[in-house]
Amino acid sequence: MAVASGFVSSVAELKTKMESTSLVHGVTSASSSSVACFPSQVRNLCKSSKIKLKVPERGAFGLSIRCEVNSDTLVRNDEIGSKASSLSALQLLKTSAGDRYTKERSSLLVIGLNVHTAPVEIREKLSIPEAQWPQAIGEICALNHIEEAAVLSTCNRMEIYVVALSQHRGVKEVTEWMSKISGVSVSDLCRHRFLLNNKDATRHLFEVSAGLDSVVLGEGQILAQVKHVVKSGQGVQGFGRKISGLFKHALTVGKRVRTETNISAGSVSVSSAAVELALMKLPTYSCTTARVLVVGAGKMGKLVIKHLVAKGCTKMVVVNRTEDRVAALREELKDVEIVYQPLTELLACTAEADVVFTSTASETPLFLKENVQTLPPVNSQVGGRRLFIDISVPRNVGSCVSDLETACVYNVDDLKDVVAANKEDRLLKAMEAKAIIPEEVKQFEAWKDSLETVPTIKKLRAYAERIRASELDKCLSKMDVDISKTKKKAIYDLSVGIVNKLLHGPMQHLRCDGTDNRTLSEILENMHALNRIFGLETEISMLEEKIRAKMDQSQK
The missing domain is CATH 3.30.460.30 (Glutamyl-tRNA reductase, N-terminal domain)
Structure with a gap:
């Protein structure tokens, strides 16, 4: 009776610990196979004691634990009771943490x-x-x-x-x-x-x-x-x-x-859609006369400039940190007047622009409400409001700028209206x-999926190699000490040849290189069969090793 009561109290202690730490250790989010989530030491102890462990229910804290003890198991060796008592519930919980998801594939x-x-x-x-x-x-x-x-x-x-x-x-x-x-x-x-x-x-x-x-x-x-x-x-x-x-x-x-x-x-790109949006918002007669400022000469900025040129824009100011990219654009677009200005002149250039395109990688806004509200108004011929087309993420133009009556701000989410224009043709191609x-x-x-067979192949070959090496050592130990190197090599080659011949068939049935007519499901079936036959447990053991390694690394 003392042995059984000692074990049951240990289980009770474990339940208490699991309930108190369920939110930390994820008991409530365990996999559907509740027994797999339960500490392996307790399962093994129950098995050796002929005690049925049932974990079929879920309580408020996740698992509801129930043990059934047969009457003929109440008197057991004191060693079992001391083993159960010596392992505290918290220790069991910690050592089993890596087991919880070993039944789950990556x-x-x-x-x-x-x-x-x-x-x-x-x-x-x-x-x-x-x-x-x-x-x-x-x-x-x-x-x-x-x-x-x-x-x-x-x-x-x-x-x-x-x-x-x-x-x-x-x-x-x-x-x-x-x-x-x-x-x-x-x-x-x-x-x-x-x-x-x-x-x-x-x-x-x-x-x-x-x-x-x-x-x-x-x-x-x-x-x-x-x-x-x-x-x-x-x-x-x-x-x-x-x-x-x-x-x-x-x-x-x-x-x-x-x-x-x-x-x-x-089809149009984000940059070309930005140019199209600007043209939609500008009066028709101002499309070629509006003063244009492009902020940023990276990939997106370069595309914006090219699309502007395609729409008839022959003069623009480009603000960038360095002049190299702007100089390269001047060489490429020789018929267009491209004026370079450094980033320090941003607000001065904006004051003289009707339309501002922004496409930089800045993580903070380049334009805030207090900056824009001090700028002079734009020409009434272009609508009377300065147009900001911001295609940067994070945004270069603060959302507060749109509160100003003198500014109109559009971002990447506003390009959907432009895209809808020729959507039907592209939908057919889609x-x-x-x-x-x-x-x-x-x-x-x-x-x-074919990668799944690789661990099985490696483990099967390692398994066979261990047996071959062991049996070879036994054979050589029974022979004369002064056996010649030639004979030793012949025996070694014989053992390798036998192993390779025996492994050839299984290895062929695990190949996923398309050289045979086997389906993937057949190959995976063969893999699981070999895992069972030779006790390789590839999928489970490898996943457990990875999880344990991760846990050990995080604790350092």
Whole structure:
């Protein structure tokens, strides 16, 4: 009786600890297999004691624990009772933390906000400059349940792609990280974010790369931004095999869609839409006479200038930190008068402009209400209000500027009206493009799933090699000490040959290189069968190792 009571009290103590720490350790968000979440030591102890452990119910704190003790198990060896008592409930809970998600496969996830789900006021707070993407990858991969990561941050979206060891925990950790770096509350992020996993996440990135998820359907700049993700991720720890493979395949999809559907023909980019918006807001007769200021001569600024020239603008002022890029534009556009001014002359140049385009990477507004309200009014022939077209994220023009009667402010979210003009033609091309996406998703998923067989192949070969080496040592120990090197090599070669011959069949059935007619499901079936037959437990043990390594790293 003393033994059983000692064990039951230990379980009771464990339950109390689990209830008091459930919010910290995530008991309430455990997987549906409640027994898998319960400490392995307690399960083993119950098994050895012939005690039935039942965890079928969920109480206010997550798990409701119930033990059934048979009458013939009440008298047991004192050693079992002392073992149960010596392991405190808290110790059991800590040592089992890595076990909770070992039944769960790693997931490919995208957690993001874009122009369709969140306003620019939220997106700009989450914006990450391209130069900081590697640092962001490192911070995300330092989270307990994140193995690989990539960041895609543009004027229309901020999306984080990860390989998560636990889907639920991974989403939670990334969302909290996004809140920490942006100052946006978790509740606000949850209201505006979108979550996609595995095939849906793959499909989404392919559609993004193809220009099917852009405000301007078919626009080409997003493909270059996806390319920058791959370029900036090279050599960065955390931009791993699955994530890099995903983005490289997305580049292939984007190129294929544009080649086969011609979706980008006749479509407008964000910069050209900004010019179109300005022309829509200006009186017809002022389109070629309005005084134009372009702030920023980067990629977007350069495109704005080119689109202005295409619309008949022959003179403009460009404000930039350095003159190099402006000088290059002068060489390229020799028939256009482009006047360079440094950033220190920004307000003076704005005072003489009717239309101001902004496209810089500044993380703080360049124009505030107090700056703009002191500027002289514009010519009544251009509408009487100074026009600000801000295509930067974060925004270069403070939202308070729009309160002024002398100014009119538009940002990237206001470009939708321009895009609607030729939307029908592009929608027809988009339908053709969308037919390509499922094919590419299927190809990528087959490649990704084929990676699952690699650990099994390695573990099976290591298993066979251990047996071969052991049996070879036994054989040589029974032979004469002075056996010749030639005979030793012959015996060694024989053992290697036998192992290779025996492994050839299983290895062939795990190959995913398309050299045979086996389907992916058949190959994965073979993998699971070999795991069971040889006790490799590849998927579970590897995931457990990764989680434990992450936990150990975070505790240092």
